Amino acid sequence: MPPQTNTSVKVVEVCRVTPQPGSLDSKAVTPNLSLPLTYFDLFWLRFPPVERLYFYESTSSPSDSVLENLKTSLSLVLQHFLPLAGNLTWPQDSDTPVLTYVEGDAVSLTIAESDADNFDNLSSYGDFVEARDYHPLVPKLDVTHSRAAAIALQVTLFPSRGFVIGTTMHHAILDGKTSTSFVKSWAHACKHIILNNGVSTDSDFSLPDQLKPFYDRTVVHDPTGLGLGSLYANEWRKMDGPDNKSVMIWDMKAPPPESVRRIYEFTRPKIQTLRQIVLVSHPILHLSTFTLVCAYMWVCLVKAQGVDAEKLTIQAFSVDCRARLDPPIPANYFGNCVTGAAGFVKAKELLGEDGLVVAVRAISEAIQGLEKGVLNGAEVWVSKMKDFVQAEGVYSTAGSHRFQIYETDFGWGRPKKVEVVSIDRTGAISLSESKNGGGGVEVGVVLRKHVMEAFASLFAKGFGDH
Incomplete structure (x- = not known):
C-alpha cells in the first residue's frame, strides 16, 4: 500500500489527445x-523519465475554460511535435530502438481535481514540502518491455486556487532542452488561442523559429569512428539477459x-559573494555561475x-553538445544531444577550510x-x-538555469513555481533560473528531514544568514 500523502487527487478523465490535422512547418515530418x-x-x-510540475495561480478562470484551452492547444501543438x-x-529486425508515429497515435492527458x-504549501518556497506530496500530481508514463510512450501529461485543478501541469518525459526521446521547448510551444499555442478567443486552426498558428523542432537525424555524426550507436545498443541488449x-x-x-x-x-549578490571568496586565492579559475552554484551545493x-x-565523492553534470559538435547542429534539434562530465574529490577535501575552492577547481x-572532445571516453x-x-x-544535476523555465506562460501568467519531481528518486539536484530574475x-x-535541516543551516551560514 503506497504511503499516505497530504495531497488528495481524484482522476476525473483520461484523454487521448491526437495531433490536429493540418499543414506542417517542417517538411522533414510526414503523417x-x-x-x-x-x-x-x-x-x-x-x-x-523526467517528471516536472508547473504551478499556476488562478482564482478567476473557470475550470472548464482552462481545460478546454489546454486540450485544444495540446492538439494544435502536437501537429508540430508528432x-x-x-x-x-x-x-x-532492427539493430536499435525506433520512435514511431502512426496516424491515430495520441498523448495521454489525465485530468484530475x-x-x-x-496548494499554497506545495507552491511555496520557504517551507519544507514532503516529497511524496507531489507524486499524485505526476502522470504515469505508459511503458512495457515492448513499447514505451514518449510523454504523459496531467492537469490537476485546485478549485479557487490554481492548477498544476505535470509532465513526464521519456529521457531516451527528449533531453532537457527539447522537453522544455515542447512545453513552451504548448504554452505558446494556448496563449494564442486565448488571445484569439478560441481560434484554433493550424492555418493561423505558427511557432517562433526557436521553438520549431528540427528532426533531421543525419546531422548527428560519430567522430569517434567507434560506431557508438551499435556499441550502446549491444550493451543494452547484453544487460539483464541475452x-x-x-x-x-x-x-x-x-x-x-x-x-x-x-x-x-542563489541571488546574484550570493553568487558574487562566492565568486569573491574563490578569487581571493585563485584568480584564474573558471568561475561561471553554474560552477559556483554546483560547487557550493x-x-x-x-x-x-x-x-x-x-570517501571519494563525484559531482556529475550534463553538457549540451549542440554547439560543441563539429560541425555544430541546430539549437532546436529534437532529441538528446548531451554529454556528461564529472569532478572527483575526496570528502575530506570538501570538508576543509578551502572546500569551496577545491570543488570549483x-x-x-x-x-x-x-x-579535448565531448565524446572522449564515450565507448x-x-x-x-x-x-x-x-x-x-x-x-548530479537535472535541468539548467539556461532553459528559462519560468518563461512558460499558457495565458494565465508565469508559473508560481516549477519543480523537478523525479530528483527524489535519482538523487540529483534540480537547476533553473530564479523565478525572481536578476x-x-x-x-x-x-x-531526509533531519539532513535537510542541517543543509538549510549550512547553506545560510555560508552567506552569513541565520
Missing part, C-alpha cells in the same frame, strides 16, 4: 514517421517516507550528510576537459551507467 535513436538517445534508454504522440519500440487545501531488446525503464527506489524537498535561491551536501572523510577541470558510458547511477557519493539560480533538493 507517419520513424526516428531512429542516435547514440545520444541510446545512452538514456532505460533511465527513469513524434511525441508516438511510441518507442525495438523491432526484432484536488480537494486538498495545500538479446534483451527491452525498452522498460529502471524502477528507481522511492524516497524514504521522511524525505522533504525545498528550493534554495556539493560542499553543503557532503557536510550535511556527514560523508566519511576518506574540480568542476572547472571537468568543463575544461570537454575542450564505456553505457557499460558504466548502471553502476554509476547506483553508486554512493555521486551528486541572474539568480534556483536549486531544488530532496533529503
Whole structure:
C-alpha cells in the first residue's frame, strides 16, 4: 500500500489527445514517421523519465475554460511535435530502438481535481514540502518491455486556487532542452488561442523559429569512428539477459517516507559573494555561475550528510553538445544531444577550510576537459551507467538555469513555481533560473528531514544568514 500523502487527487478523465490535422512547418515530418535513436538517445534508454510540475495561480478562470484551452492547444501543438504522440519500440529486425508515429497515435492527458487545501504549501518556497506530496500530481508514463510512450501529461485543478501541469518525459526521446521547448510551444499555442478567443486552426498558428523542432537525424555524426550507436545498443541488449531488446525503464527506489524537498535561491549578490571568496586565492579559475552554484551545493551536501572523510565523492553534470559538435547542429534539434562530465574529490577535501575552492577547481577541470572532445571516453558510458547511477557519493544535476523555465506562460501568467519531481528518486539536484530574475539560480533538493535541516543551516551560514 503506497504511503499516505497530504495531497488528495481524484482522476476525473483520461484523454487521448491526437495531433490536429493540418499543414506542417517542417517538411522533414510526414503523417507517419520513424526516428531512429542516435547514440545520444541510446545512452538514456532505460533511465527513469523526467517528471516536472508547473504551478499556476488562478482564482478567476473557470475550470472548464482552462481545460478546454489546454486540450485544444495540446492538439494544435502536437501537429508540430508528432513524434511525441508516438511510441518507442525495438523491432526484432532492427539493430536499435525506433520512435514511431502512426496516424491515430495520441498523448495521454489525465485530468484530475484536488480537494486538498495545500496548494499554497506545495507552491511555496520557504517551507519544507514532503516529497511524496507531489507524486499524485505526476502522470504515469505508459511503458512495457515492448513499447514505451514518449510523454504523459496531467492537469490537476485546485478549485479557487490554481492548477498544476505535470509532465513526464521519456529521457531516451527528449533531453532537457527539447522537453522544455515542447512545453513552451504548448504554452505558446494556448496563449494564442486565448488571445484569439478560441481560434484554433493550424492555418493561423505558427511557432517562433526557436521553438520549431528540427528532426533531421543525419546531422548527428560519430567522430569517434567507434560506431557508438551499435556499441550502446549491444550493451543494452547484453544487460539483464541475452538479446534483451527491452525498452522498460529502471524502477528507481522511492524516497524514504521522511524525505522533504525545498528550493534554495542563489541571488546574484550570493553568487558574487562566492565568486569573491574563490578569487581571493585563485584568480584564474573558471568561475561561471553554474560552477559556483554546483560547487557550493556539493560542499553543503557532503557536510550535511556527514560523508566519511576518506570517501571519494563525484559531482556529475550534463553538457549540451549542440554547439560543441563539429560541425555544430541546430539549437532546436529534437532529441538528446548531451554529454556528461564529472569532478572527483575526496570528502575530506570538501570538508576543509578551502572546500569551496577545491570543488570549483574540480568542476572547472571537468568543463575544461570537454575542450579535448565531448565524446572522449564515450565507448564505456553505457557499460558504466548502471553502476554509476547506483553508486554512493555521486551528486548530479537535472535541468539548467539556461532553459528559462519560468518563461512558460499558457495565458494565465508565469508559473508560481516549477519543480523537478523525479530528483527524489535519482538523487540529483534540480537547476533553473530564479523565478525572481536578476541572474539568480534556483536549486531544488530532496533529503531526509533531519539532513535537510542541517543543509538549510549550512547553506545560510555560508552567506552569513541565520
